[in-house]
Amino acid sequence: MLGTGALRAHLIEARLAGTIATMREKSLGRYRLFAARDPRVLLGLDPERDWPVGEVLRLMGQKCGVPADPAHTSGPDVIDPDRTIAALDGFAERVGEAAGRRAPVLLGTGHPHRLLEFYATLADALSSAGCHVLTPAYGRRVDIATRFGVRTRSLDYVRGVALMREAGARGAPGTGGVHTHSPLPVRTALAAAADAGGPLPALVIGDHGWVCGAGQLGIEAIGLADTDDPALFVGQAEGRVSAVVPLDDAVRSASYRPLARYVLNRSCLSR
Numbered sequence: 016m017l018g019t020g021a022l023r024a025h026l027i028e029a030r031l032a033g034t035i036a037t038m039r040e041k042s043l044g045r046y047r048l049f050a051a052r053d054p055r056v057l058l059g060l061d062p063e064r065d066w067p068v069g070e071v072l073r074l075m076g077q078k079c080g081v082p083a084d085p086a087h088t089s090g091p092d093v094i095d096p097d098r099t100i101a102a103l104d105g106f107a108e109r110v111g112e113a114a115g116r117r118a119p120v121l122l123g124t125g126h127p128h129r130l131l132e133f134y135a136t137l138a139d140a141l142s143s144a145g146c147h148v149l150t151p152a153y154g155r156r157v158d159i160a161t162r163f164g165v166r167t168r169s170l171d172y173v174r175g176v177a178l179m180r181e182a183g184a185r186g187a188p189g190t191g192g193v194h195t196h197s198p199l200p201v202r203t204a205l206a207a208a209a210d211a212g213g214p215l216p217a218l219v220i221g222d223h224g225w226v227c228g229a230g231q232l233g234i235e236a237i238g239l240a241d242t243d244d245p246a247l248f249v250g251q252a253e254g255r256v257s258a259v260v261p262l263d264d265a266v267r268s269a270s271y272r273p274l275a276r277y278v279l280n281r282s283c284l285s286r
Contacts, residue, residue, distance in 0.1 A: 017277050022103075023096045026262070029270040032096035035242070035263040039092050042081065042243040046071040049245045058246040059198025059228030063253050071245050078102075078248045079261040092242045094261050102260040103274065104281060109218065109237050109257050110137060111282030117145040118217035121208075123177035123201060125223035126264055127192035130239065131176055133271040137220060138175035140284040148175040149216055152207035156182060159197045168193060170200055177204060177225070196244075198228025205232060222247075222264060230255035239264055 017025075027033035048056045050068045066074075069085065076083030080095025113120055120141055122134045142148045150172045157179070158165050168179040179193050179200055201224060208215050219229035219236040226238035230250050237258040240247040244264075250256035262274075279285045 017273055017280065019100055022100060022273060022277055025270075025273050026096040026099055029266055031262045031266055031270060031274075032094040032099045034091050035094055036265070037092045037242050037263060039082075039088060039090050042075070042092050043072075043088060045243040046075070046245055049249070055196065056244075056246060057227070058196055058224045058244070059201070059231050060246045060250050060255070061231055062249055066249055071249070074248055074252055075242060075245055078251070078259065079242050081242050094242060094263070099260060099262050102258060103277060105258040106237050106260050107278040107281035109235070110141070110220070110278060111284065113218045114141055114144040114146060114282060114284055116217070117147075119147040119149055119214040121149045121151075121177070121201075121204060121216035121219045121229075122175060123204070123219070123221040123225040125179075125195045125197075125221075125225065127173075127178040128194070129265055129268055130222060130271060131173060131178065131192075132268050133239075133275050134176040134220060135174035136272075136275040137278065140279050140286070142175065143286065144284055147214060149204075149208060149214070150175065150177070151211065152204045155203055155207065157197075157199050157203050159195060159199055161195075168195070168200075170203060177201075177221075196223045198224035198231070201225045201228040202232075205229070205234070226250070226256055226259075241265070 045056050075081050080098050122138050124130045138148050152170050155170045167182045169182050171180050179195050222238045226236045227246050229236040239260045241264045247259045251259045
């Protein structure tokens with residue numbers, strides 16, 4: 016089993032935590048947009064109350080370890096690796112609980128080029144434990160707003176993990192796989208599952224809109240989030256997201272493998 020000391024060292028070396036590549040300027044900009052309730056950063060969450068920029072910054076300091084000083088306005092952002100490990104423990108607890116109940120689960124990512132393997136490893140283990148890994152709305156087309164205008168994407172599954180592709184693209188996740196923050200994919204998947212008579216997932220695992228969109232609809236959700244994605248942490252603070260792991264969500268795919276092994280060990284799903 017990968018110990019916490021070795022995991023901590025890996026987090027820092029891979030820049031998953033410690034000093035990360037996400038820039039402070041970008042994070043602060045996202046906090047301002049969240050405070051203004053910009054849909055692009057709400058990720059499907061409808062906050063129960065107002066979240067002024069100062070409160071968002073304080074929350075992110077508590078959950079991630081970013082500097083809570085508003086005068087700190089530039090340079091690389093920082094994540095406390097000990098907070099990442101503690102959050103991974105909470106994440107693993109929810110995974111283990113779902114496995115113990117053989118609950119139906121849905122996994123999806125807005126980072127198919129980076130995080131697919133992490134989620135696919137969990138999907139394989141949960142399936143082996145007797146969980147139904149759901150794949151609703153396969154092939155369904157979804158119109159998603161992007162910075163280039165509305166684009167049509169298709170919902171695909173790779174090793175049990177949902178991702179969005181450019182319409183008409185098929186094959187490996189790198190073939191037409193697109194990055195998205197939108198909650199529309201999870202809403203589409205959940206609506207399709209409901210229309211088919213179920214089952215609905217008891218747990219959604221993912222990032223971005225997959226987590227916030229599911230949590231907003233009352234489905235238990237857990238995920239990974241960078242310092243420029245405050246919506247997941249606000250969702251957790253308001254009780255609609257069960258666990259959020261703070262880390263850089265855009266490093267090399269292989270860097271997440273030790274985290275997947277750690278989660279499987281902690282949730283007693285290692286083989």
